[in-house]
Amino acid sequence: MAAAAPPTPSSTPFFLDDGAGGQRLCVHYPAVLAAAAAPRGQILLLPPFAEEMNKSRRMIALAARAFAAAGVEVLTIDLLGCGDSSGDFGDAAWTRWSDDVRLAVGWLDARALPGTDGAKPPLWLWGLRAGALLAPAAFDLALDRPLHLLLWQPVTAGKLQLQQFMRLRVAADLIGGQAKGAVQAMRDQLARGEPVEIAGYLLAPALAEGLESAQLKPSPRVRRVAWLELSPREDATLTPAATMAVEAWTAQGAEVRAAVCQGPSFWAATEIEEAPRLIEASLAALTADADFATRPVEAVSA
Structure with missing residues (x-):
């Protein structure tokens, strides 16, 4: 008798009220779990900037479904003035976007259920490109659980x-x-x-003004950092700037897993592109229980 096919992760769009008469479109991907199992964690997308988000929507959806299938609950959000959320892009301000991040974190945190050990699962902030610059908005929140970063080709200085x-x-x-x-x-x-x-x-x-002054700097609040970049070359390595950033996070006390995955720069491609190895490397980081700070060799070079 053939084994039953694994359940397909579902997704539910909904609006979050910002408390000021506006709404943010979110998509929720519940974790696919065995009976009585607890989610491995929760993950919040911090979206890229402007047209890069439109180019990235397919990759985001593919990754979110893969994460949910691996037992990680996912929430994506369109920030103020983006996608189908309230307002126009011209209404956006960096402080308002930071408020959107905190709003989404609060929604996830209210849903976070303790596991068998009594602890809440970790919260991952999934920063894609300039979305990484929004991560500090959550660093000062009173969250009684681990906070990790999943960074895809992160921009660490908004000026750039x-x-x-x-x-x-x-x-x-x-x-x-x-x-x-x-x-x-x-x-x-x-x-x-x-x-x-x-x-x-x-x-x-x-x-x-807010974007230009935004920076992602090492924080003691973050326990794990998965720093993943893309290159069309099979043998690519981290850039000197990325290597220095990884070393700074390590010096701050974070466990860091860094790798370059072979694949296209989908956020800037003319056509809609996919980078499956990036998703594989992300899954390896999200589901790692121990020895986190190791290079996910199979995911990168398979």
């Missing part, structure tokens, strides 16, 4: 993300022959309190 975003406008102006002084002109406009239109997104001064 803002510069990259502004270059999209410069590229468009090059085509029109108006690129000279474009970045400074945008900065001057923002300094006057005026929003700037870039690649179809209206960037408000409050969001630009």
Whole structure:
């Protein structure tokens, strides 16, 4: 008799009330569990910036289902002005996005049930690209359980993300022959309190200022860090900047697992791309019980 197929992870979209008359679209993926089993943990997506989120939605959905199937409860959220959440992108501010993270963490924490040992499962903050910069919003919350980070190609300094975003406008102006002084002109406009239109997104001064000053620095609040990057090459290694960041987290006392997975930069690809090895390496980190700070060799090079 053939074995029964494993259950397919379900997903439920719903809106979270922000307490100020707005709503945030969330998608909940319950953990697939055996009878009487407790979830391995919970994970909250911290989404990437602007168009990178649209390019990443398929990978996020694939990964969320894989995580749920492995016994990890997942929550994804569209921040203020993004996706089907309240507001327009021009309404967004970094402080409001940080509030959204805390709102989502609170929702998950209220659902977290103790296991047989009486302890709540760990909470993972899943930072994709600039989403990693939103993780500190949860560091000071009073959570009586471990806090871990799952980082996908993390941006650790918002200034770099803002510069990259502004270059999209410069590229468009090059085509029109108006690129000279474009970045400074945008900065001057923002300094006057005026929003700037870039690649179809209206960037408000409050969001630009907050993004530029945002940083992800090692925190004693975080116990584990899974730092995963992508490269089209099979033999790629961490960049010097990433290596220094990993060393800083280790020095702070965190257990760190770092690896480069072979796959495309799906958040910036022209077509929608998938990177299955990144999901495999993430699963290896999420389900590790001991000896966490080891390279997930099979997931990376299989």
